[in-house]
Amino acid sequence: MAESNATQVILTDDGIKIIKAQNTADNAAGGVANLNDPNLMSVIEKQTEASQYAGLTSQYNVILKRAKDASISTAALTTAYTNLNSFMAAILTDTTKASDVNRDTYKSLTDAYNTALSNVQTALSNSFNTDIDNMQSSVSVASQAASSAAIVASQAAITGDNAISVANNASQAASSAILAGSTAAVSASQASADYQTLSAGVKDGSVVHITTETVIDKGVIGTAEIANATITNAKIGKLAVGTAQIKDAAITDAKVGSLSANKLTAGTIDFNTINGKNINASNITTGTMSTDRLNVNKLSALSANLGDVTTGSLKGVNIVANTFSTPNGSFTTDASGAVVASNLTIRGVTNLVYNAALLGGSGHNIPGWTTSPMAWYSNNSVHDGVPSIGINGDTGSGIWNNFAQSKLYPLNGLTGNPYSASAWFLDYGSDAKMTYQLTLAFFDSNGNRLPPGNYASAQVLGTGSAQAWKYLTINGFSAPSTAVYVGIQYWAYNGNGHAVFSSPMLTQTSQSTGYQPDTGNVVSAGIINGSVINGSTINGTTFHGGDIINDANNTAKYYPMTITPDGAYKSTYFDSAVGLQSSVESGAINYKYRSMIGNGQYLAYDSVINGQGFESHSGYTSVKDATFSNTETVTGYVNVTPSTGIYLYGPTQKINFAGNADNIGSNGVTMDAYGNIYAQSNSAYWRIRDINGNEVANFGIDTANTRAISLYRDTKIGNLFLGVGHTIGMLDSSPLYFKKGDSRGRMLGLYAGAIHYENLIKSSLLSVKRDVKKVDTAYWAQLVNSIDLATYQYKTDDNTSHIRLSSIVDDVNDTKQWQLPDVFVSRDEDGKLCGVDDSVLLNATLATVQEQQKEIDKLNGHLLELEAKLNG
Numbered sequence: 001m002a003e004s005n006a007t008q009v010i011l012t013d014d015g016i017k018i019i020k021a022q023n024t025a026d027n028a029a030g031g032v033a034n035l036n037d038p039n040l041m042s043v044i045e046k047q048t049e050a051s052q053y054a055g056l057t058s059q060y061n062v063i064l065k066r067a068k069d070a071s072i073s074t075a076a077l078t079t080a081y082t083n084l085n086s087f088m089a090a091i092l093t094d095t096t097k098a099s100d101v102n103r104d105t106y107k108s109l110t111d112a113y114n115t116a117l118s119n120v121q122t123a124l125s126n127s128f129n130t131d132i133d134n135m136q137s138s139v140s141v142a143s144q145a146a147s148s149a150a151i152v153a154s155q156a157a158i159t160g161d162n163a164i165s166v167a168n169n170a171s172q173a174a175s176s177a178i179l180a181g182s183t184a185a186v187s188a189s190q191a192s193a194d195y196q197t198l199s200a201g202v203k204d205g206s207v208v209h210i211t212t213e214t215v216i217d218k219g220v221i222g223t224a225e226i227a228n229a230t231i232t233n234a235k236i237g238k239l240a241v242g243t244a245q246i247k248d249a250a251i252t253d254a255k256v257g258s259l260s261a262n263k264l265t266a267g268t269i270d271f272n273t274i275n276g277k278n279i280n281a282s283n284i285t286t287g288t289m290s291t292d293r294l295n296v297n298k299l300s301a302l303s304a305n306l307g308d309v310t311t312g313s314l315k316g317v318n319i320v321a322n323t324f325s326t327p328n329g330s331f332t333t334d335a336s337g338a339v340v341a342s343n344l345t346i347r348g349v350t351n352l353v354y355n356a357a358l359l360g361g362s363g364h365n366i367p368g369w370t371t372s373p374m375a376w377y378s379n380n381s382v383h384d385g386v387p388s389i390g391i392n393g394d395t396g397s398g399i400w401n402n403f404a405q406s407k408l409y410p411l412n413g414l415t416g417n418p419y420s421a422s423a424w425f426l427d428y429g430s431d432a433k434m435t436y437q438l439t440l441a442f443f444d445s446n447g448n449r450l451p452p453g454n455y456a457s458a459q460v461l462g463t464g465s466a467q468a469w470k471y472l473t474i475n476g477f478s479a480p481s482t483a484v485y486v487g488i489q490y491w492a493y494n495g496n497g498h499a500v501f502s503s504p505m506l507t508q509t510s511q512s513t514g515y516q517p518d519t520g521n522v523v524s525a526g527i528i529n530g531s532v533i534n535g536s537t538i539n540g541t542t543f544h545g546g547d548i549i550n551d552a553n554n555t556a557k558y559y560p561m562t563i564t565p566d567g568a569y570k571s572t573y574f575d576s577a578v579g580l581q582s583s584v585e586s587g588a589i590n591y592k593y594r595s596m597i598g599n600g601q602y603l604a605y606d607s608v609i610n611g612q613g614f615e616s617h618s619g620y621t622s623v624k625d626a627t628f629s630n631t632e633t634v635t636g637y638v639n640v641t642p643s644t645g646i647y648l649y650g651p652t653q654k655i656n657f658a659g660n661a662d663n664i665g666s667n668g669v670t671m672d673a674y675g676n677i678y679a680q681s682n683s684a685y686w687r688i689r690d691i692n693g694n695e696v697a698n699f700g701i702d703t704a705n706t707r708a709i710s711l712y713r714d715t716k717i718g719n720l721f722l723g724v725g726h727t728i729g730m731l732d733s734s735p736l737y738f739k740k741g742d743s744r745g746r747m748l749g750l751y752a753g754a755i756h757y758e759n760l761i762k763s764s765l766l767s768v769k770r771d772v773k774k775v776d777t778a779y780w781a782q783l784v785n786s787i788d789l790a791t792y793q794y795k796t797d798d799n800t801s802h803i804r805l806s807s808i809v810d811d812v813n814d815t816k817q818w819q820l821p822d823v824f825v826s827r828d829e830d831g832k833l834c835g836v837d838d839s840v841l842l843n844a845t846l847a848t849v850q851e852q853q854k855e856i857d858k859l860n861g862h863l864l865e866l867e868a869k870l871n872g
Contacts, residue, residue, distance in 0.1 A: 041091060041101040044514065050092050057085075063120055072123045080116040084109045096384060351518040352506040353488060354407035358387045368407040374492070375403040383424040383469060383502040386515065390500035391492050392428075400493045406504065408443055408485035418476040421488050422505045422512040425460050427467035430497035434462030437491040438501065440474045442483035449489075454480045462497060476510035541565060549574050553596050555626045574626075581628050587611060594625045604632045613641030618652055636673075648673040659683075669701070679703070749834075762839065777854075780847035788819040807836055 041049070060081050067074045087109050091101055325332040331341045355368035361377035366389065374393050381388040395401040421440040430436075441455035449455065458472040479486060490501050503515035545561030548554070551574040558572040558581075568585035579594040588610035595603035602624050607616040617637030621630045636650020648655070650673060659668035659680070667682040677686060679701035688696040700707025715722040720736075721729040730736055738748040747763075766772065787807045794804070808818035809825055811833045824844065826837040 038103050039100055040098055042098045043096060043516070046092060046095040046098070049088075050095055053088055053092065060117075063117065063124075066124060067120050070124060070127045072120060072127065074120060077113075077116040077120050080109070080113040084113045350507065351504075351516055352409045352486065352508070353504045353518055354409070356386075356406075356504050356515070356518045358389065361387060361389075366404075370405045370407075372401060372403045374401055375490075378500055381426060381500045381502070383426070384515070386503045388426070388500035388502040389490060390498070391490075392498045394496040395492050395494060398494055400491055402489050402491055404490040404501070406487045406489075406506070408447060408487045409506070410485055411479055411483055415479045415481050415483055417508055418478050418510040419486055420476055420507050420509050420512040421474040422503075422515070423472050423488070423490075424502045424515075425467075425470045425472055426500050426502070427460070427462065428498040428500075429464070429466045430462035430499055431495035432462050432464040434495045434497040435491075435493040436460045436462070436497070436499055437489075437493070438472045438474065439489040439491060440477055440506070441487060441489055442479055443485040443487065444482065445484045447485065450480060450482060454483065457491075460499075462495070473512040475512050551575060553579055553624075553626050579626060579628065592628045594621070594628060596624060596626070598624065604630075606632070612643075613639065615639045618650070656680075677701075749828075775847060777847040777851040780844040781851035783821045783823065784841075784844045784848040786819055786821060787824070790818065807841070809833055809835055 060077075064074055064077065067077070087105065091099060322335045323333060331339075333339050355366070358366055358369075358377060360367045361379070363377060364371050364373060364375055366375075366377050369389070371389070374391050374395070376390055376392065377387065378390050379387040381390060389404045391401070391403050419440060421438065423438050425436060425438070427436070437457045437459050439455055439457040441449050443449050456474045456477040458474050460467070460470060460472065486506070488504055488506055492499070505513060505515045507513055541563075542565055543561075543563040544559040546559055548557050548559055549572065553576070554572075554574045558570075558574070560572060562570045562572075564570070566585070568583055570581060570583040570585075573580040574596075577596055579592075579596055581590075581592045581594075583590045588608050591605075591607040593603070593605040598620070600622065601620040602622075604619050604621050604625060605616070607614070615637065617632075617634050619632045619634040619636075621632055623630060634650075636648075636653040638649070638653050639647040641647075646655070653673045655671040657668035657670070659666070666680045667684070668680050669683060669686050670678045670680060672678065679686070681703070684700070684702050684707055686699040686701050688698075690696055695710070695712045697712060698708075698710040700709055711722070712724065714724055716731065719730050719732045719734065721727065721731050723729065728736065737743070738750055739745040740748045789805065790808050791803050791805050792808075793801055807820045807824065809820055810816040810818045820836070824837055824841045826834040828834050
């Protein structure tokens with residue numbers, strides 16, 4: 001590029017603006033801290049970043065064109081920008097949702113771009129004239145600083161509105177810096193035009209207007225007379241004016257180069273109006289230097305011991321210290337980063353509206369909201385994906401209808417703090433006399449809204465036609481001293497309306513903020529060792545109690561207690577023999593037992609208590625289950641529910657009634673999965689009694705088999721009636737059969753004492769008999785006549801018993817002393833003597849009677865013959 005006579009542009013007022021912007025941006029960058037998770041780019045940060053990155057892209061295009069025009073290599077700058085652009089494009093694709101960001105990658109790409117940009121600017125400074133270079137460099141630095149300030153501001157952790165205010169100041173400063181740069185560029189262009197005019201030469205008597213701040217370089221004006229002139233904000237370079245006479249002139253805010261101070265012999269130099277440079281402090285021997293005039297990069301630049309700084313404030317600075325504490329010790333931070341505070345509040349911008357996203361809404365029912373019959377849930381009218389609460393009907397003339405109210409949020413005694421609210425409103429077409437109202441209200445301990453003066457509202461009037469989405473805000477209304485709760489309300493008034501509210505936001509800030517779900521903020525604080533946390537809602541956090549369990553079986557690194565972000569509470573225990581875990585999750589309480597000892601089978605027991613009842617099952621796993629999640633083989637289970645009662649399955653499932661005697665646990669009964677009842681080792685009876693303790697039935701269940709089964713009430717077994725009044729009856733009036741075996745068996749013998757009967761019937765049906773033959777009555781009469789009859793008493797009889805008469809079955813003497821033919825003797829199935837078979841004896845007696853009748857008849861015949869002979 002051909003070099004021409006130098007034309008210098010002094011960046012004065014604009015330069016001061018840029019410097020101020022630089023200072024403001026630096027203050028913002030130094031005074032804010034990280035507001036959000038460093039690995040998460042919020043919606044606010046994305047939107048700010050998108051705007052700033054657009055400025056960076058514009059800056060890049062300008063620098064790239066100028067560098068190419070000056071034949072300066074831009075390969076490194078293009079590569080750095082391309083890499084940064086690829087990274088940012090992925091993040092800024094959707095600026096309505098927060099997303100993860102790798103801050104280390106982001107910083108490295110940004111640093112690489114800034115380094116490449118600085119190198120190109122340095123090359124440009126060697127090619128362009130000094131003024132242009134200074135101007136562009138200042139604008140570039142200011143733009144970079146502003147961009148950095150905005151990025152840092154979006155990450156700020158300063159609480160509430162201070163962070164927002166600083167970020168806004170930084171953004172405004174950046175805008176001012178860019179505006180100043182643009183103004184400076186225009187000035188530079190005008191300076192170049194003025195220079196061209198001067199270079200062409202000035203004819204005698206001609207007038208040249210120099211409209212910009214211009215340096216008249218060396219030798220431009222040889223000899224000049226300047227009369228009645230005013231030189232404002234001009235710099236006359238060394239020997240720019242060879243010989244000059246200035247008469248009756250005023251030089252305002254001038255900079256005179258190479259002025260020897262020893263030429264000043266009189267007067268006063270006021271340092272309030274002169275900027276001194278490189279002043280040797282050793283020559284300052286008297287007076288006081290105010291600290292507000294000091295501008296020191298690092299305190300280490302001051303060699304003196306600062307001692308205790310007891311007044312003033314440190315603002316917009318980074319504090320790096322080994323320890324930090326308040327004078328009374330209420331807040332301390334040690335070198336390891338541990339924080340001890342007597343009262344610590346960590347607050348971000350949290351939406352205090354419960355279920356602000358209206359999850360689970362249907363019709364008039366929205367979880368967490370109190371609604372009137374006029375309210376309705378709408379997932380068709382959404383703002384940025386958030387459903388709405390609407391009204392579509394007539395409130396009535398002059399009537400206010402509170403058609404929706406959020407769940408009340410407790411203040412926990414923290415009154416006096418500012419609260420802000422916002423919401424989006426859409427009118428589908430309401431009467432012109434309609435009024436809609438968003439209200440930020442405070443409530444007493446009973447949930448009643450405090451009287452006027454204790455709430456604030458934002459209103460929208462109906463127009464008789466549809467209205468587009470409107471953003472309603474309420475800023476900085478302080479909680480009154482009598483407030484216990486805070487919440488928001490939606491109101492409709494005076495007529496027929498059709499409108500919706502969406503995206504409600506309630507924050508403890510002095511300014512309303514954009515909508516975010518009521519999920520709270522994530523506080524990354526490492527390990528917090530404290531005693532009491534009061535009045536806080538902690539969301540999306542994992543809590544561990546104690547240290548990781550020190551046991552070889554704890555391969556999953558469980559803590560004794562853990563609360564997971566999904567709301568599950570788990571308590572875990574391990575030793576060399578077992579692993580135990582209880583949990584409260586998904587509305588149920590779970591208990592798990594896992595054996596750590598086994599050979600192909602490891603015992604596993606699980607129990608669950610939920611809204612349906614209780615379930616417990618036993619089984620085993622094929623491998624050691626140290627994570628409580630391996631597949632189980634179930635061998636039995638028991639369910640206790642209101643719908644099914646007690647349900648048992650498996651050979652090991654039993655109900656044990658342990659008893660209450662000294663030998664508890666062995667004198668009750670056990671019921672298995674089939675409903676069978678088993679005695680325990682020391683059991684005596686299984687009893688049934690009425691409510692008064694009266695006996696109903698006693699079932700002897702002792703192992704010695706000495707306890708009887710006793711029934712204390714009339715008992716019915718099918719048609720058989722067993723009465724407590726010494727009665728056996730048949731309910732259907734049919735005969736009672738005694739059979740061997742079941743009803744198909746032979747008749748059964750009956751042993752009894754005296755039998756009283758009305759009729760005795762012997763079954764002698766021919767149809768049931770075989771080998772039927774007529775008997776020899778003389779033979780049976782002979783047998784009957786051979787029987788020895790005897791009188792006697794039973795050994796069990798007493799003196800009042802009557803004399804008994806019968807035949808005798810001699811079961812005592814081998815040589816029988818009492819004659820009884822064997823045919824009359826009854827034996828059991830084993831051949832053992834039982835007694836006399838009266839049935840045979842009776843019929844033998846009948847044969848004897850028949851035989852005697854024959855003899856009688858024969859004797860009567862002889863008698864008749866004798867009578868005939870005698871009467872002959």
